[in-house]
Amino acid sequence: MIKENNLTVYNSHSGKKEIFVPVLKNHVGMYVCGPTVYSNVHLGNARTFISFDMIYRYLKHLGYKVRYVRNITDAGHLEDDSDDGEDKISKKARLEKLEPMQIVQHYTVDFHDVLRKFNNIPPDIEPTATGHIVEQINIAKKIIENGFAYAINGSIYFDVAKYNETNNYGELSGRNIEDLYSNTRTLEGQNEKKNPQDFALWKKANYTHLQHWDSPWGEGFPGWHLECTAMSTKYLGETFDIHGGGMDLKFPHHECEIAQNKAATGKDPVKYWLHANMLTLNGKRMSKSTGNTLNPDELFTGNTPLLNKGFHPAVARFFMMQAHYRSVLDFSNDALTASEKGYQKLMNGIKAVDNLTSKKESTFDVKAWVGKCYSAMDDDFNTTILISHLFDAVKIINQVADNKASLTKDDLELLSTSIKAFVFDVMGIENISTDNSSSKLEGVVNMLIEMRKDARTNKDWALSDKIRDELKELDIQLKDGKDGTTFTV
């Protein structure tokens, strides 16, 4: 089923495309950093998860048995790097006078809701940081035992300098530690650490901190990077295949994960690091902290000065698939509008393919075309190229419908199943059904079409145009074709 050694992926760690060979034959372990649930997800967040959803879908499509783990960070994500740093969730809870788990629940639900609208498949395991405090404490203990962390005032810090003596801190992000030393800004109140690069594995909870747990070092809470190490190791093992996340997490988050894993187990945790690029707005990355964001609801409803109208999540997903996951993509009304037209063209083609009649001969090499589609996806999930091939197929479909090309029964079948598989299964682009309108509406519109037909026969253009124009007002588009009139809602 799986064609061996065909898939290549761009490994951020090596900076090269590499042939994908999983640790365990036919199985893939994939971990993707999920959100910190202290606010609503924005479209930039969504893009990353949509990218990895596509990757997950393609791996499954190829026949791999994939275990996809994506965490929810619901504790420990610090606001800043100072000693009395508060974590994001505790801060939000304090400000809104809510129980931290209320915040967590609220934004977790929002997160799931948005991803469902974008037609993402839920991960196989979605562990939470608060559900894995014990595992995190155990890893911190191991790191201390191995001499790569130190305790001070009830907090545990990772000793980056010590680690760097026998390892390479910076191997993922291409940083070298001397640069980090000389370029780190000195922040207030971080005197506790031996070096500014050291990061917290465990933080002592101060009196304002709402989320805290008992530990060998007293009441506290886990550091940001630790939960991913704990959970990926627990569910995927000490070395697994794919670790994904947004480009912005490469440093320090993923760098620290590697350091924690190596310090704890001595093993390289990840074979292939995949990083999805940013979605920008007005040329700048979307960011909660700067307020340069667009929320999914604003996109869907068009309730924002940035857009002329709302766009269906499937259209937005298609828009994202038109760019490669490793490229920066800029979000704009014009680009979305263009994609919406293209999306419609693609869907029309898919609709038309089932109504074609086969001939004895094919004028188009469908097998070669399918091969090109797989080549595109095998080349680091190049959905952009895939889509260009899909439009070639749409053209052929239209030509066959127009008797300007022909396909055999087998080719027709192959073309139909392939284009649907790539669009619906692999890219996860939903068809916004246009003909699911209630039979009552269909009856009424068909009645009006009949009346208009009579009017046209009688050359009563005034009435005929009135029917057409007033239906248009209601967003019902009449389409006069050779074989009569149809409509789309």
Add this chain to the structure above:
RNA sequence: GGUUCCAUGGCCGAGUGGCUAGGCAGCGCUCUGCAAAAGCGUCUACUUCGGUUCGAAUCCGAAUGGAACCUCCA
């Protein structure tokens, strides 16, 4: 300031040392009572300056502009 990445036609956005990307818009055509919708065809490229090469938008160097990370962020 340090590290890394990017610069493609009106717009979005791929890609390869020589062979059409694709989508949108524009233009032409088909269809039509006129339109719309749809379909078909088609034009406009590779930031600048050097270098390597038989040949570079594609490789190397520099300049300019932009972005990400270096502090939390997908």
